[in-house]
Amino acid sequence: MVSDSPVGPFARRTLLKGGAAALTATALLIPAAAHATAGAFRHGVASGDPLPDGVILWTRVTVSEDATPGSGVGEPVSVRWEVAGDEGFSTVAASGNVTATVSSDHTVKIDVSGLAPGSDYFYRFTARGETSPVGRTRTAPALADSPERLRFGIVSCANWEAGYFGAYRHLAARTDLDAIVHLGDYLYEYGRGKYGGRNGTVRPHEPSNETVSLADYRIRHAQYKTDPDLLDLHARQPFICTWDDHESADNSWSGGAGNHDPATEGAWADRKAASAQAYLEWMPVRAKGTGGDVQIYRRLRFGTLAELSMLDLRSYRDQEAKPGAGWREADNPARTITGKAQMDWLTAGLASAPVRWKLVGNSVMIAPLVFPPLEPATTAAITGTLGVPQAGLTVNGDQWDGYTADRQRLFRTITEQQISDVVFLTGDIHSSWAADLPVDAANYPAGSTAGVEFVVPSVTSTSVGDMLKANSAPIAETIKGINHHLRYVELDSHGYGVLEVTPEQSQMDWFYLIDVADPNSGVRHGTSLAVRAGGRLEPRQAPAS
Template identity: 65%
Template structure:
């Protein structure tokens, strides 16, 4: 069952961001003031203690363009910290991406680009470097987002995040854009605005055009101008339910070789996104790790490039337990496991594109139900609801959870997107024995920015038909502490030495470009506990 079919079927940081005092209207105005040469705005990403990526794209009529970039300690550019020149060429779709180094830790910087021939100046962006590795921090706060489908609605959630002055960065967990042809995957109200190009994107030119369209959204542009992004991709940056050798939404007979399509998608992604990948071309690696003082380390995963093909439902269910099936690939799983179990920071955060908490019907205890599951041909721990998640690759999850348990690691927090709905879960070693057994961490799943939620597919008024499904899910899977299947919005993760708390915020209507926002729920895990507790209110801004 594809993930889309599943959705249809059912269902101010002390020491880091305290200097971010410029009003959000500045960044909104900057985004709107983009000159003809800079219609795709500016962006920054992947902050390090001594560096950060800055990005833009030049409208040049196809010609090479020489560009000057400046990075300053003030927004008037009177104290230049770094500067240089670059040439925007057709080979990179006239994008300019600079990995600026030699900077000071935990410092606000302002940046801009200038076309040297015409003196046209880009909007001004603000970014911030990460704190030094040995810095003791009182707080870290991220906006956490996923799944922004242009056709399904407006990106008001980005606008509300840009209005905040207490965030240190935006963690984007994937599906930054969608590959579908025009009209194929709208929202509750149908197609609110149309994709370019009209057809499903397959070629390098197609992916570049779609990236370019998304970068013109004013709310996304304002958020990029205000904060550095830390991004990974999920499947729609290539094609729905992608795996290492193909995708559910890829037909070789009409769409060509999968690896050529993936290479085109990767090239466009690396051109248009402010990410610091290792390697280049088809060998580029998106999984990477960023550190924020002694408080937290963030491991960003790529769960599409190396995974085995998803199993078929029904007869194929039993094979989700096969030891040779992987969602990460061996090298990435080894990298992740070593990073999580040896990190010297207080918190170990994992940017995880698809849900890792078990979601099965019902949870079974393998030691006592082996004979039954073998006879029925179902997985050892129960029938998975969605095999595109870690539930379809249980051997990898057992290896990772087993290593966390064996090394007595605590304060592991998975940050997840993908399923267009909100969830919070304790992560049990054995879901069938929860709450009596061990837990190895917690998971926070954020909703979509606009992409259709399970509740949208029900075509019922919000907070009506989805509620019984939520109750059933949390009753059967007791480790799942919160499920909200209707709403769209974002999360804000607050991390202190004492606790990590996720606050969910929901926009009133994705079809309204002026949508308001409300607080939805808050849950937290205290240091050393690896269990969730409800909170009555979000952390104050």
């Protein structure tokens, strides 16, 4: 996420925003109706949050031509759902009926249970005499199972106006993935033409205004679910999602947002509740609570190989520390990015996880990014006088760098309790990074590390290279030269990551689109890095194709 104003999206975040895995065109035989622009199921089907015995299923029913998303009109309709072990539905494993009503914008979400672990399933819906496209999903391995490997597509930051979702198209063409992990900024809230990309506004947002009301957010979600590449990916893979800020408003925190004006846009609590309601209606996520009291941080197990803790780093955080004297607040031990309950949940879960790899879905970067890293014991006078945080001059206070006490609590818990093999998966900053996570950045490579972090690029949202309209490799090398724990920095490209987890290592492969303004863009391999069990980051060869 970035401080994205209509005048200058990079005004505050000047630098930052803005294995054999076969890339095969052999796709599942999902019907072409997944691209339908008419009929009852024009927004496709989706699944998410796979468990060993179940999964969330989703669709929306257009009950009449005037019952458009956000319209608040339309009669209730009965919807039949079916899950089968084969695409012809000769062996139905679960089925039922549900009613889609205007109160949920005619979306339906089914939390199916009673399925077999580690298995592929097909699902469909029927309503108004029509049958939806057939979706494919997959349950997680049984808790006691030890899978040889897992592969996840990792994505973040998809701005409709900035380009086409080619990253989703290339992920949909793969047949080797267990799920898609979406780390936030699934959509953007800006009004039409207010935050495009290097090529301007490639395709305009609906509604034309900034999303503020419940109807606005419903319309924007619906528009994104007409993208053919996103429709395909949802129909082929279960998603595991969390939100960042643009699902509500830029630079959001517990009491407001940088892109929210109470004088003209009403109370933040009302806007946040509206955005959360639309998100839960339109996304295949499992959550607790409603309105302004929604809990989406949650944990999913994949046998004894991995556990994935998905964080919510927007709902409970304090306001971002500001440059100047406000920088001192970054070190304030009373400030939080997670909230106490979520931090307790996270640390307890990491400590007790009966798995090899502890994966953390983390919407904003946790690796220190400072200029320069300062050693607290010898720089207290400087930091106290100038107001520079002890860890160094923070580039982006919206990340964990602006909440250093929470980061130290987490890192010290990991190291003191000897929790091994922790991997943070991150989006947000429209660029690619890989880092060892030092407890004290100034001491790296000496001293303890709390795991590693893999940051994936944006699907389309503006990168540093887009802003400069030039190769920013020299900037990346300068950043790495000052922050030695950063092992990979790429600031230009858009794309996605593929994470492969085996008992021996966790490897991230970065893939970059040739041109996000081209709906048929090709893709290239960027780089690959891995961490062996108990180790630190190492380079790897490109995956076989």
